[in-house]
Amino acid sequence: MRTFSTIKELLAMLSREQKLITEIFEKRKMLSYKYDYALEVVDYNADKIQALLEYSVIRENGPFLELDDQYLHFFEQILEVNEEINVSYIQENLESIRQNIIYYLKENNENRKYSYLRAIKSSLRKTGVIAIRNVVDLKRNIDNTFKNEPNYKVKKVKLEHLDVKRSDISVLVDMTEKLVSDEEEQTFFKVAIDEELQQVILRLKLQLNECRHNLIEIQHQIIEFLNQLKYQSGLVEKIRQLKYLKDQFELKSKTNIIKVLQADNALTFEPKPTYPLKLSIEQLQNDSQLLTIVRKVASRMRSGVRIKQQLAENSLEEYLEADTQEVVQVNLEEVKNSFLAGSNNLFDFLQSYDFGAPLSFEECLTVYCQLISQFDLQFDLTEQYQTRQEIEYLLIYPKAT
Template sequence: MAKFDKIETLFAELYKYRNLFSALFDKRMFSIQEEMVLPLVDHDTEKLERLAAFDLLFRNQGQISLDSRLQEFFEEFLEVDETVHVLYIQENLNQIKKNQSYYLKENQANKRDQYLVKIKKHLRGINQITLQNVKTLRSNTDETYKTETNFEIKKEKLTDVRNQRDALEGVIKAVERVLQDDLFFKTAADAELQLIIHRLRRTLNDSIHNLIEIQQQIIEYLNLIEKRVQVVEKVLRLKMLRDKHYLKEQTNFYRMVETNRDLPLKKSEGFRTRLSIQDLLNEEEKQKLILKVRNKLKNQKLLEQNIAGEISDEAFSSQEKIEDTINLHALKRIFMGKNQDLFSFVMNHQFPKEISTSQRIRLYCRLASLFEAEFVFTDETDKFGNLEYALIYPVLTSKQAATQSSQNL
C-alpha cells in the first residue's frame, strides 16, 4: 500500500482531483459505477487505480466510493454526519487521563509542556464532538419522525435515538465529574487551559439542557406513534368486519355515525366563477357593481395607511443610557493593562460622567460577555453587598508576564 510522505503531496492530490472527490461525496449514499466518474479523470482508469493505491478511493467490482476516513473527515468539517459518536468522547477522556498522569509524573519542563498540549487538544476535541453529537441527535429525531413511513421502523429508530441520547448524557456527566472533582483541572495555572475548561463546562451544561429537550421530544413522538398505531388497528378491524358483512350486526358503527355531527374530514373545495368579458362590457348593471367594489377596496386601502400621531413631550427628553456612550473597546484596553480583577476595575474607574452602581454592574457583565476570549474566568468569587461575582482577570501576554515576574522577584 502506497502512502504520502509529505502533507503537501496529499494536499496537492486532493486539490488536483477535487471535482472527483466532490462528486463522490455528494453521492456517498448511493452505489456509483466507475464509468460514471471516468469523465472527471479524463477517462484514465490508471488515475483511479493510483488514488485507490493511496487509499483515497475504494474500488470493488466496478463500483467506486470515497475512503471511509476521507468521508468521515468531510462529514465532520461540513457538519453533515448522521452518526452519534459517543465513543469518541470517551476515547478523548481516556487520553486526557493518561496524559494527565504522565504530566504529574514528569520532571522535565519541556516534556510536561508536550503532555499539556495533548490534554488541551483532547479537551477541545470533546467540546467539538459534543456540540456535533447534540446537533445530530436533534436532527435524527425530527427526520426519523417526519420522513419514516413505516410505523414499526419509525418506533424502532426513535428508540435507538433515545438509547444514543442516554449514552451521550452518561459520557457528558463523566466528563463533568472529571472537570469538577479532579484537583489538576480545579487548580490549573495555565491561562489557556483555564479558558478551554471554562468553554467546555459551558458546552456541557448547554448540551445537558438540549438532551433533556430531545428526550421530551422523543417521548412525545413515541406516544403519537402509539396512538396512531391504535387508530390504524381499529380502522383495519372495521374494514375486516365490513368486508365480512359483520359490521352492521356485530357493532353499533352505523348508529354512531348517524348521531355524529362532527365536520367531515374533507379537503375544502374552492369555487371560482369566471365572468364573461363580453357580458361585462354590454351590461350596465355589472359595470356599476364592479366600480362600486373598486371604490370600496380603494377606501379600505386608504384606511389601512399608518398616520403618524402626535409626538409626545417625553420623546424630546434625553433618555440615553450611560452604557451607550462608553467605548467598551477602549475600556477593555485600559483594563488589560491593570493588575486587578474586572469587577474592582469597573467599580473604581473614573468615568467622564458619574454613573450609578447598578450601571457599573451592567458594564461589568457586558465586558465579561463581549471579551470572554481575552479574559481569564477563575473559580474564585467575591461579594459586593448581597451580590456575589466571579473574579475575572486579563490574559497576560508573554511580555506582561515576564514584567510581572521580574517585579515579584
C-alpha cells in the same frame, strides 16, 4: 497500495481530482456511482482514477466506485454532515485526559510536563466539540427517522435506539462536568491551572451546559414521537378491523357504528345547504326586464338542446403519406479492421474507402476523429502533419504487431 510521503503530495492529489472526489462524496448514499461516470468526469483519462485507487483515496466495489472509509469519515466530520453518533470518542478523550493528568503530576521535567498539559487542553477542546456535534447529529437523526422512515416497526426501534444514545451522551456529559469541576482531579487543577486552561475549561462548561439543555429537549421530542407512533398504530389497527368487518358484512351487527355516527355532529355529515333566490311577485309584476330574463332562463332549461361538438374532417390522406429519410451509418469496427490490414495513413485511407454511399469531406473528417477516440491504442500516432482543404491532420498508421 501506495502511501503519501508528504502532506504536499496528499493535498496536490486531492486538489487535482477535486471534481471527481466531490461528485463521489455528494453521491455517497446512492451506492451506485459507476466507473464509467468517473471516466467521463476525468475526460476519459483512466490513469487519474488508477492513481486514486493506488493511493486508496477511492476503492472499487464491483463496477462501482466509492470513497475510502477514512476519507469519507474525514469529510463528514469536517463538513458536519456525519449521521453516525459515536459516544466512544468522548469516553476516549476522558480517558486520555485522566492518563495525561497522572503523567503530569509524576513528571519532573518542565518541558515534558508542558507537553502533557498541552495534550490535556487539546483533549478538553475536542471533548466539547464532539459533544456538541453528537447532540446535533442525534437531533437530525431523530427528525429524519420520524419523517422519512416508512416502516412503523423499524421507525419505533430506531427511535428507541436513539433514545439510548441520548442517555449515553447525557452520562458522558455528566462525567466530563464532574472531571473539570475539581471533584476528581483536585490536585491537578490547583497545581497546573493557568489562564489558557481556565479559558478552555470555561468554554467546555458552556458547551456542556448547552448540550444538557438540548438533550432535555431531545428527550421530550422522542417521547412525543413515540406517543404519536403509538396513537397512529392504534388508529391504523382500528381502521383495519373496521375494513375487515365491512368486507364480511358484519360491521353493523358487531359494532355500534350507527349509534356513533348519529351522535357525531361533525360538519362533514351535514347536508349541503342550498340558498334559493326567491323573487317577490310584486317585483315580477312591476319590472318587465326582470320577467324577460326569467323567461329566457326557463326556456333554456326546458329546451333540452345540447351543443353539438364539431367533428374533424374524414380526409386523412396527408397523414398517410410515406415520408422516409435515409441515414448513412458507418460501421467503425469494420473500417478499423480494413485500415489495420493496410499500410496507408488513416486520412488518405478514408478518402478512398468504399462506405457503400458517398461521404462528404466533413463526414470523412468526423469518421477520422471517431476512429482516433475509440481505437487510439491500436494506431501508431506520428508527429507528422499534413493539410488538406485548410484542415491540418495528423498522420496515423496501423500499429506494427
